[in-house]
Amino acid sequence: MKKHDQDFMKRQNRLTVFEIIKNQPPISRASIAKQTGMSATTISRIVGELTEQGYILESEQVSAGLGRKSTLLGLIDASVLSIGIELDRHKISVGVVDLQGKAVCSEVHGHFPDERFETTMMRIGKIVGDLLRKGGIDPARVVGIGVGLPGIVNNETGIVVFSVQMGWKNVRLAELLKDLTGFEVAVDNELKVKALAEHLKGSAIGSNRTALIGFGNGVGSSLIIDGEIYRGDMNSAGEIGHTTIDPNGMLCECGKAGCLQTYVNISSLLLEASKIRQVHTIEELFEAKKAGERWAVHLVDRALMYMSITVNNIVCMYNPDSVILSGELVDKFPDIYEEVKELCSTTLVWEPLRESYRFLRSELNEQGVLIGSGLLAQTRFFTLE
Structure with a gap:
């Protein structure tokens, strides 16, 4: 057991050093030691291993004040x-x-x-x-x-x-x-x-508590707390699309009735639209809404309301500092972001929390x-x- 714990700590230390060099280049060994609390010997051993394996590039020595010099480290991206x-x-x-x-x-x-x-x-x-x-x-x-x-x-x-x-x-x-x-x-x-990608490389860099909500073929969410994915016991935390809105509502593909995603996702919107006339794509539905057809305006506005309610529920449950709106619907129709933001800032998010978070677009979009x-x-x- 002790050997297992030692191996685990070595792997975690290696990963910690690797992530610091990746995210804060160029950086010295001394700075890494100061941030992590690891000994200079441990840092040198890990850096030596990563250098030998071809991951790290050492820059020329640069002045660090009063004649002292330090070697700066960075990663070779490729x-x-x-x-x-x-x-x-x-x-x-x-x-x-x-x-x-x-x-x-x-x-x-x-x-x-x-x-x-x-x-x-x-x-x-x-x-x-x-x-x-x-x-x-x-x-x-x-x-x-x-x-x-x-x-x-x-x-x-x-x-x-x-x-x-x-x-x-x-x-x-x-x-x-x-x-x-x-x-x-x-x-x-x-x-x-x-959500992890947005936290590391996208719109939520620097956030301590990021909530990402996705609206597209399904509805879901994810939470990043202090750089770690919040998973729950079965890695199912965030399955907000299958929370019940109306137990007498439409049947969901999951087998339950009245799931949130039956009011918002693309297939459900097209199914509802087909009760009025044949609509093959989500683009056709939004064109009908743009043309002012009342049934299309009703369907899209209802979806926007439920999106905003979802934001409110996430904000009330998790109190994030950043909320990212993402997914195929938002990528295809950028105006959705502004409309949901307006609903959240005026009526549908609980008033004491309306100014408690940043409302963000997905920066990485479809990638x-x-x-x-x-x-x-x-x-x-x-x-x-």
């Missing part, structure tokens, strides 16, 4: 790459992500909701191989794959426990994708990795899940190595 994948009902996004969270190259492919899980995994395996070849990327530089998808995911085992949108239950995603690609695979809920998944794979690699 020394480590990972594959980030977003799986959604209608699309598969795949990209190569570097140490700074930048997508070196990426592609978006269509996905059929009724496609078998094994078929989807085989397609992803081929997409990954083709992308590396087309990008001229050496697979030896890729430390792993990260996958973000909607639903409840066991992030430790890589098993998708339940995903309404994908139609999957208890599927061993990490295991199969590793067999197909040869890479280590980390899997997590899409909004959890997106947020891809980038967050890639960063997840990198973190897993440096923790386990």
